[in-house]
Amino acid sequence: MTEAVHTHGLFKRYGPQIAVAGIDLVVPAGSFAGLVGPNGAGKTTSLSMITGLLRPDGGQAEIDGFDVWRDPVAVKARIGVLPEGLRLFERLSGRELLLYNGRLRGISKADVEQRAEELLQVMDLAEAADKLVVDYSTGMRKKIGLAAALLHNPSVLFLDEPFEGVDPVSANTLTEVLRRFTASGSTVIFSSHVMDLVERLCDWVSVMSAGHIVAQGPLELVREGRSLNQAFLDLVGGPRDNGDSGLTWLGRGKEPA
Amino acid sequence: MSTVALFAQLKLRLLVGNLRGDLQRKLGFTLTLILSVFVSVIGFLLMSLLRLAPHDVAASIVVVVFSLMLIGWMIVPLLAFGLDDTLDPARLSLFPLPTHRLAVGMFTASATGVWPLATLIVTTGALVGLATGVGGVLLGIIAVLLQFALCLVTSRLVTTALSSALRTRRGRDVLAVAAIFVVLLAQLPNLVLNGNLGDPAEMLRGASAILRWTPSGMAAHAMADGGLTGLAELVAVALVVVVAGWLWIKALSRALVTPDASTRAASVRRESGLIDRFLPDGPLAAVVTKELKYIRREPRSRVGWFSSLVVAVVLGFSVTRSLETGAWLPILLTASAGMMIALQSANSFGIDGRSLWMNAVATGSERGLSTDLAGRHLAGAVIATPLLILIATVAGLLAGHPEGIAPAVLTGLGALGIGFGVGSVTSVVIPYTVPDRMNAFTGAAPGQGGQAFVSGMGALLGVSALSLPFVVPLLFGLFWVSVLAPFYGLLAEFLGRRLGAKIGFARFPELLAAVSQAT
Numbered sequence: 001m002t003e004a005v006h007t008h009g010l011f012k013r014y015g016p017q018i019a020v021a022g023i024d025l026v027v028p029a030g031s032f033a034g035l036v037g038p039n040g041a042g043k044t045t046s047l048s049m050i051t052g053l054l055r056p057d058g059g060q061a062e063i064d065g066f067d068v069w070r071d072p073v074a075v076k077a078r079i080g081v082l083p084e085g086l087r088l089f090e091r092l093s094g095r096e097l098l099l100y101n102g103r104l105r106g107i108s109k110a111d112v113e114q115r116a117e118e119l120l121q122v123m124d125l126a127e128a129a130d131k132l133v134v135d136y137s138t139g140m141r142k143k144i145g146l147a148a149a150l151l152h153n154p155s156v157l158f159l160d161e162p163f164e165g166v167d168p169v170s171a172n173t174l175t176e177v178l179r180r181f182t183a184s185g186s187t188v189i190f191s192s193h194v195m196d197l198v199e200r201l202c203d204w205v206s207v208m209s210a211g212h213i214v215a216q217g218p219l220e221l222v223r224e225g226r227s228l229n230q231a232f233l234d235l236v237g238g239p240r241d242n243g244d245s246g247l248t249w250l251g252r253g254k255e256p257a
Numbered sequence: 258m259s260t261v262a263l264f265a266q267l268k269l270r271l272l273v274g275n276l277r278g279d280l281q282r283k284l285g286f287t288l289t290l291i292l293s294v295f296v297s298v299i300g301f302l303l304m305s306l307l308r309l310a311p312h313d314v315a316a317s318i319v320v321v322v323f324s325l326m327l328i329g330w331m332i333v334p335l336l337a338f339g340l341d342d343t344l345d346p347a348r349l350s351l352f353p354l355p356t357h358r359l360a361v362g363m364f365t366a367s368a369t370g371v372w373p374l375a376t377l378i379v380t381t382g383a384l385v386g387l388a389t390g391v392g393g394v395l396l397g398i399i400a401v402l403l404q405f406a407l408c409l410v411t412s413r414l415v416t417t418a419l420s421s422a423l424r425t426r427r428g429r430d431v432l433a434v435a436a437i438f439v440v441l442l443a444q445l446p447n448l449v450l451n452g453n454l455g456d457p458a459e460m461l462r463g464a465s466a467i468l469r470w471t472p473s474g475m476a477a478h479a480m481a482d483g484g485l486t487g488l489a490e491l492v493a494v495a496l497v498v499v500v501a502g503w504l505w506i507k508a509l510s511r512a513l514v515t516p517d518a519s520t521r522a523a524s525v526r527r528e529s530g531l532i533d534r535f536l537p538d539g540p541l542a543a544v545v546t547k548e549l550k551y552i553r554r555e556p557r558s559r560v561g562w563f564s565s566l567v568v569a570v571v572l573g574f575s576v577t578r579s580l581e582t583g584a585w586l587p588i589l590l591t592a593s594a595g596m597m598i599a600l601q602s603a604n605s606f607g608i609d610g611r612s613l614w615m616n617a618v619a620t621g622s623e624r625g626l627s628t629d630l631a632g633r634h635l636a637g638a639v640i641a642t643p644l645l646i647l648i649a650t651v652a653g654l655l656a657g658h659p660e661g662i663a664p665a666v667l668t669g670l671g672a673l674g675i676g677f678g679v680g681s682v683t684s685v686v687i688p689y690t691v692p693d694r695m696n697a698f699t700g701a702a703p704g705q706g707g708q709a710f711v712s713g714m715g716a717l718l719g720v721s722a723l724s725l726p727f728v729v730p731l732l733f734g735l736f737w738v739s740v741l742a743p744f745y746g747l748l749a750e751f752l753g754r755r756l757g758a759k760i761g762f763a764r765f766p767e768l769l770a771a772v773s774q775a776t
Contacts, residue, residue: 015277051618052617052765052766053614053618054766054769054770072621072622073621073622074621076618076621077621079618083614085611087612088612089551089609089612090612091550091555092547096546096550100543100544103539103540103542103543104540104543104619105540106540109533132525148615
C-alpha cells in the first residue's frame with residue numbers, strides 16, 4: 001500500500017495554545033479519506049501545513065513521498081487545494097479564474113480553455129461562467145473552487161469543509177465529481193463535521209481531537225460496528241450526562257431574564 | 258454609567274486582542290503609540306505656550322487650530338493608516354440595546370483609544386494657554402469637552418453616512434472619485450501657502466475671522482472670552498454636538514437595515530486575447546491578463562491609480578506657482594508621476610489578500626514568484642507608459658519647454674522601474690492587508706497601520722536613494738543622463754524583483770498570513 005499523505009510529528013502552536021500536537025496522519029493512495037473532528041481540533045491547521053500554506057513548528061509532511069517543505073515544486077504540481085473561507089480572485093469571472101489558475105501552473109491556453117469549459121459544464125456553472133466571482137453564492141464558490149483545484153489533474157486533493165453551506169443539489173454535483181476522481185486512483189482528503197456524509201463517501205477516516213489523532217484507519221475498523229457518529233462521540237468524548245445538571249432555566253414556562 | 262464602563266472595556270479588549278501574538282502588529286502599534294505621545298506632548302506644550310503671545314493672536318491661533326482639528330477628524334479616519342479601530346455597529350445590532358444606550362456605548366468606544374486621548378490632551382493645552390479668570394477656566398473646561406465630543410461625533414457621522422452610501426458595489430466604484438477629492442483637500446493648505454496671500458499675521462486674522470463662526474471656532478472663542486458671550490457660544494456648540502449625534506444615530510440605524518443590493522451583476526466581456534498576441538503563452542501572460550483586469554475592475558486599484566495621478570498634477574500646479582519654469586519641470590513632474598504610480602506596488606500582494614493562497618499553491622519556486630512580480634510590473638507599465646508620455650507632453654507644452662519632453666519620458670520610465678524594484682522588496686518584507694471594504698477608506702487592516710506607514714515611507718526612501726545618481730546630474734542641467742534612466746530603471750526592477758522573489762518565496766506562508774488579516 002503506497003501512501004498519498006504521510007506526516008511525522010507535525011506540530012503547530014499559537015503562543016501557549018498547541019493547535020496540532022505532533023500528528024502522524026496517514027492516507028493511502030487512491031482512498032477517499034475523511035478528516036473529522038470537533039471545532040478547534042486542528043483540522044484546518046493540519047491541512048494548511050500539509051499543503052504548504054502554513055509553516056509547521058515541527059515535524060514533516062510528505063505527499064507521494066515528496067517532502068512538502070523541501071521539494072515544493074514536485075508537491076505543488078501534485079496537489080489540488082480548496083481551503084476554508086472561499087477567498088478567490090473576486091474580480092475575475094469564473095471562467096477567467098480557471099484560465100488564470102491553469103496558465104499560472106504552466107498549462108497551455110488551449111488546453112486550459114478546453115478543460116475549463118468541461119469543468120464549468122459538469123459543475124453546472126456554464127450560465128454563470130462570465131459573472132464575477134464576487135457575486136457568486138456559497139455553493140457556486142465551492143464549485144468554482146473545486147474546479148480550480150481539479151484543473152491541473154492533481155493526484156491528491158485537499159478539501160477543507162467542502163460541503164459547508166452548500167445546497168443539496170450542488171453538494172450532489174460535488175460528490176459525483178469527487179467519486180469519479182477517486183475511482184481513477186486519485187486521492188481525496190476532506191475535512192467535515194457531517195458524519196453521515198463521511199460515512200457515505202469515505203473508505204478511510206482520521207479522527208482528530210484537541211490536536212491529536214485519536215483514531216485512524218479504514219472506515220469499518222474505526223466504526224467497529226457502531227454508526228460513525230456514535231464512534232466519533234465515543235472517541236472525542238460526547239456529553240457525559242444528558243445536561244440535567246445545568247440549564248434548568250432553559251425552556252418554556254420560565255421568565256426571560 | 259455601566260454602559261460607558263462596559264464599552265470602554267470592550268474597546269480596550271479589542272485593542273489588546275488585536276496585538277496578541279504578532280510581533281509586526283506590536284511594532285506597528287508601538288509606532289502609533291510613540292507618534293501619538295509625541296503629538297500630544299508637543300501639541301500640549303505649543304498650545305500652552307500661547308499664553309506668552311498677545312491674547313488676540315493666541316485666540317486667533319486657537320480658533321484656527323480647533324477648526325483644523327475638526328477637519329482633521331473628519332478627513333483623516335477616511336484617509337489612511339487604520340487609525341480608527343472602533344467597533345462595527347453591525348455586530349451590535351442583534352443585542353436588545355435601546356438607541357440611546359447604543360449611542361452612549363458607541364461614543365464611549367470611539368472615545369477610547371490612542372488618538373482621541375491625544376486630541377483631548379492637545380485641546381486641554383489650549384485651556385492652559387488661553388483661559389483667563391475663573392469664568393474663563395470654567396467655560397474653558399466645558400469648551401474642551403465639547404470640542405472633543407464634536408470631533409468624535411462628526412468623525413463618526415461622516416464615516417457612517419459614507420459607509421451606508423458606499424456599501425453597494427456601485428457605491429464603492431463612486432468612491433474612486435471621492436477619494437481623489439480627499440487627496441485634493443489634503444493638498445489645499447500647500448496650495449494656499451504657496452499662493453503668496455500676504456503676510457502671515459494678516460492671513461491668521463482673516464482665517465480666524467471666518468473660522469470663528471464654525472462650531473470649533475466658537476468653542477475656542479468662548480474659551481478666550483470667558484463671559485456671557487462665551488456661554489451663549491457654548492450652548493450653540495452643544496446644540497451642534499447633539500444634532501450631529503442625532504444624525505449619526507439616524508445614519509447608524511439606517512446603515513444597519515439597508516440591504517446590499519449590488520449582487521445583481523451583469524456578465525463581463527470575454528477577453529479579447531490581446532495580451533496573448535504579444536506575450537508567449539504561459540504564467541507571465543496569465544498574470545499580466547489578470548492584473549490588467551484587476552486594475553480596471555477592482556475599486557482599490559482604481560483609487561490607487563487615480564490618486565497617484567492627482568498627486569502628480571497637484572504637485573505640478575504648486576511647483577509652477579512658486580518657482581520659475583524650465584525644462585526641468587516636465588522632467589520633475591513625469592518622474593514623480595512615475596514614482597507615485599510605482600509606489601502602488603509597494604504592497605503588491607495586499608489587494609490579492611486572502612485569495613493569494615491560490616498563487617501560493619501554484620507557485621513552487623522562486624522563479625514562479627519572480628514571474629508573478631514581473632507580470633504585475635508589466636501590467637503596470639503597460640498602463641503607466643502612455644500616461645507618462647501624456648503627462649510629459651502636457652507639462653512640456655504648458656511650461657513652454659518642449660525640449661524637456663523626451664528626457665521627461667525617459668526619466669519617468671526610469672523612476673517607474675526603480676519604484677517597481679523597491680516595491681518588490683517592500684511587498685515581501687513589510688506586507689499588509691488592504692481591507693476590501695473601503696467604507697472607512699482605511700489603508701490597512703486594524704492594527705496594521707504602522708506597517709502600512711513603514712512600507713510607504715520605506716518605499717519612498719528607497720526610491721529616493723536609488724534615484725540620486727540621476728537627480729544630481731539633472732539638477733545641474735545634464736539632461737543627457739536621462740537616456741540612461743530607463744536602463745537603470747530596468748536594472749533596478751530586475752535586481753529588486755530577484756531579491757524580492759528570493760526573500761518572498763522563503764517566507765511565503767508568513768506573507769500569506771500578513772495579507773490575510775481579518776478586516
